[in-house]
Amino acid sequence: MGEIIKGKDVSEKISNDIIKEIEILSAKNIIPKLQIIRVGENKDDISYEKSIIKKMQTLNLPVDIKVLEESVSQEIFLETLKEANDSESIHGILIFRPLPKHLDENIIKNVISPEKDIDCLNPLNVGKTVEGDKTGFAPCTPSAVMEILSYLDIDLKGKKCAVIGSSMVVGKPVSSLLLNQKATVTVCNSSTKNIQDITRSSDIIIACAGVPRLVKKDWVLRGAVVVDVGINFDENGVMCGDVDFENVKEIASMITPVPGGVGGVTTSILAKHTVRACKQLTNNI
CATH class of the missing domain: 3.40.50.10860 (Leucine Dehydrogenase, chain A, domain 1)
Structure with missing residues (x-):
């Protein structure tokens, strides 16, 4: 069974760094x-x-x-x-x-x-996300995905990544962030043909289509890393992700759960971006 990556662990690491930065700023009355x-x-x-x-x-x-x-x-x-x-x-x-x-x-x-646009609404930040300009702010959820991959110490260079979903909220920006790390990215959407062939040949799968339990066990390469961004409710009102977690965890090397995965990290990214915005606005970089 693959390692279950809990967002709480990643969030705690980010939070510890944020607390230190806030203490330094507070000492300057900022x-x-x-x-x-x-x-x-x-x-x-x-x-x-x-x-x-x-x-x-x-x-x-x-x-x-x-x-x-x-x-x-x-x-x-x-x-x-x-x-x-x-x-x-x-x-x-x-x-x-x-x-x-x-x-x-x-x-x-x-x-x-x-x-001050810490969740990437302004087109200038959208452009900076694509360019890899770190003075801008990528959306918080895609940034949370990248924080998780960084926490897992995954070298993205040359890795085959399948992004399932192409929205401006997650799919497109997370694809840009992956490309900026020299990953090889395939973006899939509802019109993608033979999507299972793409995902089965991918080292990393980012599921962000908004379809409950879309990604099945036979979609996943053994040993792949699976990050589930979806937040859905099934026919019984149970929260679930875009990945068939119980079955996929048997074949993935690492996988995030829903709930308890990406969502908690996103809130920490919101704080991280706020602190960085403060440092940039007050020339404390």
């Missing part, structure tokens, strides 16, 4: 701070918000929450965002998405300060 902008009372957003607050409290990293009405106008939303952009005490901004349909994300993504 306090990194995150602002969350949430529209409405979506239960998933509120749950994520609570997990962020809980994590940041353990790191002594303050969080400011701006909650706007579901019916908030584009004008008021942009005013709130610009206030965060202009605030010297705010270093990282996280906008919960998807936004209500009446808010134009194409406008919003160009207004958020790229220096």
Whole structure:
């Protein structure tokens, strides 16, 4: 059976480094701070918000929450965002998405300060992610995947990687991050033919299609590393990933579970990006 990689272990390592960095900044009277902008009372957003607050409290990293009405106008939303952009005490901004349909994300993504855009909404950060420019901010979940691979001490150079899913949220950015580490990447989507042939010849599989238990045991090369980014609920209401975990773990060398895998690391990355944004904004790099 493969080694089960728990996100908690990776998150603890990141957190220890963050605490040290915050202590150094605090000694200079610089306090990194995150602002969350949430529209409405979506239960998933509120749950994520609570997990962020809980994590940041353990790191002594303050969080400011701006909650706007579901019916908030584009004008008021942009005013709130610009206030965060202009605030010297705010270093990282996280906008919960998807936004209500009446808010134009194409406008919003160009207004958020790229220096504070810690989850890669602004096109400038998208470009920097592709280029491998470390002054930018890649999305937190793809960054969490890379942190896990780094924690496992996997040399990605020349490794064959199959990314199942091509969204701007995970699939495309994680592919760029892998390519920046000189991996050989194949991106698969719902139109990919003979996908099993691709995954069975891959050293690493990143599953981020949003389809419950899509990746079966016969899709996986023996000894492959499998990172499951999916968060789904099956017909019985049980949370599961994009990987048929119970069966795939018998053949993979390493595998992340759902829950307890990538999700917990993502919250730590949010803190890591906030601290880095603070250091860059205050010239403490």
